[in-house]
Amino acid sequence: MSKEKNNTLWQRLAFDVCLVAAICWFPWWASLILATVAFFSFSEFVELILVGLMIDTLYASHQTFSVSSYTYFLFSIGLFIILSLVKRQLR
16 A cells, blocks of 8 residues: 555544544534535545434434435435535536
């Protein structure tokens, strides 16, 4: 692995750890803003989808297996698709 890829990997790992800590301590919207910033900072930031799943898992008011109990997860998938299209247009 080259030095540049190794450096990017460590930066991404450090940001992922900070993002998980933000999910635990900050409001949900702050975590989504941080994930959006990371989406534009790193290539292929699929962790954005996992952020929505973690928020739903930790903060859902009731855990049922319906679509309404995974609102942030579905929102994160939509945000990922929209930001991918925007990022492609910005290149």
